[in-house]
Amino acid sequence: MQDAREALMVQRRSDGTVTRRPLSPHLQVYRPQITSVLSVLHRGTGIALAAGTLLLVAWLVAAASSPAAYRGVAGFVGSPFGLLLLFGWSVALIYHLLNGIRHLVWDAGLGFEKGEYHRSGWAVVIATGALTVVVWLVGLIAW
């Protein structure tokens, strides 16, 4: 036994002999559902946002450094690739924010009925799309 957590995989039959518990089926066995897909997306967007903080740090450091450094960062963000990154960052942030609120509501013990978590899931998807469109419309008008 290499890993101590293996202990949880071992059980004894009623005659005392040792056997391994069955593993639950892996991810690819299941049909994607709104609940599981959004759960995976929450983690995925969280990891993406962690990478996205590089942009936040670069922006703050540049603002505190010099006009030239700031122009460099602003130029990168304003380039086609930079705008694509910024768009991805905004979608990830808005999704993670809204689905995070959904998680906080669950933590309060609410919204666990099947109909409720399906509705809240789709609400998050729709609100993410709507808020992203609004943010970019306002942003592009302001720019």
Add this chain to the structure above:
Amino acid sequence: MAGKDSDQVRTMRSPLGRVRGLGAARSGVAHWWAQRLTALALVPLSLWFIGSIIALAGADQAAAAHWAGHTVNAVLLLCLVLATFYHMQLGLQVVIEDYIHTEPSRLAALLATKSVVMLLALAALISVLRLAL
């Protein structure tokens, strides 16, 4: 009858004895709470930040520095940076603990993550302070 499976267990300790002391050992709730509280703080802070960067779209360094140098904005930026990187470290820790099972690599990944998060957070905090002070 000892089956083939029994070869995999080479200890007299019971399964319960082996797992005792592993896991959260009552400290896990602090991690859980910190993740939720930073999440709660990040809801208004993120919305404020999105609104702010929209307002700053196309601005030059002087305008951005002037905005970040305002005390209210600087305080909120510091809160945003602290909550973001704390929340991010807690989240990445869970991901690493879920997927990396061998102890040396897991420890290395956790330490590397914490180091990078610390460096990024300090760079952001120092920058905000430079603009504000």
